[in-house]
Amino acid sequence: MSMERTVTQAERVSGGLWEGIKAVLARIGFSPLGVVAFIIIALLPLVPPFNQEHIMRWLVMGAFLGAQAVAFDFTAGYINVVNFGFAAILGVGAYTSAVLSNTLPILIVQPGLPPWLTIWIGALAAGLIGFLLGMLTLRLRGIFAAVMAWFVGIALMGLATNMPKLTRGSLGFAPPPLLNTTNNLPYYYVALGMLLLTYICLRLVTNSHMGLAFRAIGQNIDAARASGINPTRYRVINFTLSCVFAGLLGGFYAHYIGSLTPRTVMHTSKTVEVLALAYIGGRGSMWGGAAVAFPFVFFIEYLRSNLSQLPGLHMVIYGVLLIIVMIFYPGGAAQLYSTIARRIQRRAKGG
Amino acid sequence: MEATRVQPSFLERVMLNMRARPAAWIVIAMTLGFLVIIGIFAGPSQLINTIVTGGMWALMAVGLALVFGVMNIPHFAHGDSFMIGAYVAYFVFTPIQAYLRDNPNPFLSAVGPLIGWIAAALVGFVAGAVMEKLVFYPLRMRTRRGWVMNTFLLTVGISFVLVYGANLILGPNFRGVPNYWNVPPIVIGSVRLTMERIAAFVVAIVAIVAFWIFLSNTRTGRAIRAVAQDEMGAEMVGINLNFIYTLTFALATAMAALAGASLLFMFPAYPTVGLKPLYFAWYVVMLVGLGNVQGAIVGGFIVAVLQTLTQQFFGVSYEDVVPVVVMILVLLLVPNGIFGSEVKGIQEQ
Amino acid sequence: MVILETQELVKNFGGLTAVNHVSLKVYEGEIFGLIGPNGAGKTTFINCITGTYPPTSGRVFFAGEETTGLPADVMCRKGMSRTFQISQPFPRLTALENVMVGVIFGSDYHWGKPPEKVALELLEFVEFPVDPHTPAEQLNTVQLKRLDLARALACRPKLLLLDELAAGLTTGELGDLMEIIRRIRDSGVTIFMVEHIMRVIMGLCDRLAVIHYGTKIAEGPTLEVSQDPKVLEAYLGVEHEL
């Protein structure tokens, strides 16, 4: 779906129109093959059997999970800090948006703002939490930062549960829908748009000089400091950006799924799901998680509908795959892809 | 066991540690003070509750600290060892109970729970050894770069497999044993002490003390501490690192399983039962300093006191919120934890 | 012109005093050598002046202003860059990207050329022997040392600190390296080097300081210091006694 390395100036200038298009695409993180893959995914719901409502629902979930994996990998794969409170921050976005757009009299506030506006406010709120979390975990290295984020995540979930007047706590409440329809197709394009937006925005950042700084502090913080990078600043920027998109996705989820409880969005196991996807997809690639998300959701939903006597089997599979990837193939699917691509290229050149 | 004492006694060590760390003094003094306050304002039964809980958190945290100190693994699946212990105790004890219903036997009904606990510890031990050999050993053979983070993610994976595996095989139902013994609670003044509560506390204390003696006075225990301090030095004197790693992980798992088994009357067995103990064990080790085993023992009680205070003043539902605030303050004031953390290789990332 | 001055610099680790009241001056344009037996506190000294960690007491002046305790990234942008005793690359970045990090973030100065180009030139300057697109994790120690040097140079230093850059090199490579260091000095960069290999020190340094047990025992022109009886004793001390 994308090119791994940053495009050099020389490449951008040289070559004809085709090269120029390729360079522009690479800047936003796409290879020509990636574009093709994306178009295929976008057209899927128009062809049977994908045009059935329940399968379109899987597609929406695929895009939603994929976008989450992208935003998660932006932190984990670049500055090498696992944001273990990711789901909770996504939940902050979801709840902010849901409460602000609420019109139901079951809660004390009924601002009733349009969801299209509130999901952005939710994103900002999540970004603010991300900013604070970034500040908080600044001086902490690796595992300390991850555990701190985890605790903050649990605390946020605790808060959401403990403010029943705003959130109805674990009883859950139903935010108004984003679109005036119960069809999944429009939602799918919104979700896909969000995936694209998340991916392109974050990709633009990582392809810029800032991305180099992220990778530098993620790989060797002492050397990064000695090279003039202020780790504090970049870490906070990274956390904030990643959380803004998490919040945005949370808002979308709230208004799509139409029912919200702290456990179903903010629980640690939700973070782990995204984490597993991002790592299986290939850490530091960003597109890996998104690409893997679709087949995974299909696989899982297939299992769920056909093997309903085995609840949670898909989670076990997630776990096993995560373990296998971590031990034997840390590059994940993205590395597999680039190895194969390189081999094909070499063979094409040789033959 | 050694005939001669070869190291400063526990008390001496603690004192030494204290002198170097005034923060620890203050915290311990405050904890004792809070205990008195709890005793006065919330009543003696709350006080006893706190102490019992403290013993359990200490037992959980010791394993966590040990695994981190010796192997540098931030163990996220430690709570699932607790869950394993709870299930094993349930499945061993229930048949005994059923048998007793038909054939009353005072001796068996007295030791029945004991069998359950020992079985839980044994299964935990084996499960830990298997986990180490199956997961961490291959990773260690492949690479040790980024070890702390990679093993953390591995334990996340293990946790997923165990939790949902349990869910798959045993289902989401609660399986509890309301009481181990059919004896009336002991009443001292206004305090009612159930046998289970006393037993859980005794188990925790016995396990911790036994473990402490093992660590400080036996050849193998000394080898474990040696590996925690200097791996190459340990290899130089002929210690087989792989054996020590497996043993350490197995021991830590066994302790968590034991905790799960002895608390079965409070926490019935279900797939995600380990989450809370895990959370509190991590709370303890982050507070006292990662990898600090002595600190973890004291820390268990500190956290129990904090927990009771939270319940008293904010309500049970804030149990998850307050720790974060406490932890932020601690990490801001004493970044290495109140008892300090001297773990090899933690600087790695 | 003094470019770097330390006054009574002290660094304690727990009970251990690694650097003990060291005062010294480095003049602009010279190659200054800091020598001393292993474990004498040389690297700690460098870490204190580059801001890796703050000194326990004492003051540091760099290019006319006090810089005591400023963090490493600020010191780097002020014009003090360093290499590490054990090279510290960004393992999954290519050699070129490693140097680009220094070019982009190391100084506020705009090179006027795209960073890739500057980085390539710097790699060429240090005679980097392999393809610049090789990931750093695939380089050997000698190549990493060159890469580290290029990265440090990319920060546009006024003062360059080299921590045992020559360790582990063969005789031929030593000659090349000395040539490169001379060229760096000629381009107007002051050099502060910690070194073990006497050949490099005698061949390059204008002035020397010797520290032993964290304490400075000599400072002055190279020839003078190398014949100082105190220095000889620190290095070959046992000789008179067994």
Add this chain to the structure above:
Amino acid sequence: MAALLEVEHINAGYGFLQVLWDVSLKVEKGEFVCLLGANGAGKTTTLRTIAGFLKPTAGDIRFEGQSIAKTPAYQISQMGISFVSESLNLFTNMSVRENLLLGAYRVLDKKKQLQALDFVYSLFPRLKERERQLAGTMSGGERKMLAIARGMMSMPKLLLVDEPSLGLAPQVVVTVFEALQTLRKEGVTILLVEQNVPSTLRITDRGYVMEQGKIVLEGPSKELMNNEHVRVAYMGI
């Protein structure tokens, strides 16, 4: 009768960097042998390879006639080779006595352990005085002694000592060297790596000189002391 330790044509290194090139050396039972050379010549690498912390990429190492080139470090230690590394690798949060007892980790007999303890205490009375002190709080010289004593606790057949004079004050170096001489008189076989050439040659029987990963000279210490190359390159004469 084969020598106690035979290193035959080994190559070794770290990752892509080869440090040792075709290194061969021999230590007979009861001998005190030294390995000299400048910083970075490969002396430490040679010791680490013998002790099993690095595996040779070519060649063989035999101890008492048995190949140990592929044996893990802890087993080599159990076979009777003690390695006292440059960085000492002491257990800093344990008492002196505990460190020493760990040195006798492979000795299961309690009585023998205590005998060994008495022996090293007689060698280093200072350690007996500090028995209960934590290793990390001792001075540099004391730590070095502790490391050597710990190496002796298993009553090894061969003691490998890496740069004992490193970072020590001259006075302390004398003490450490005297201790090594005492060990030698007790009949311990020692392979010593040193940069401090004159003093080392004075106390050893035989020596090897390494330069850039190769052995360039070998012979009895007395001859090496008079060798022109050694005098010029290492003794500043």
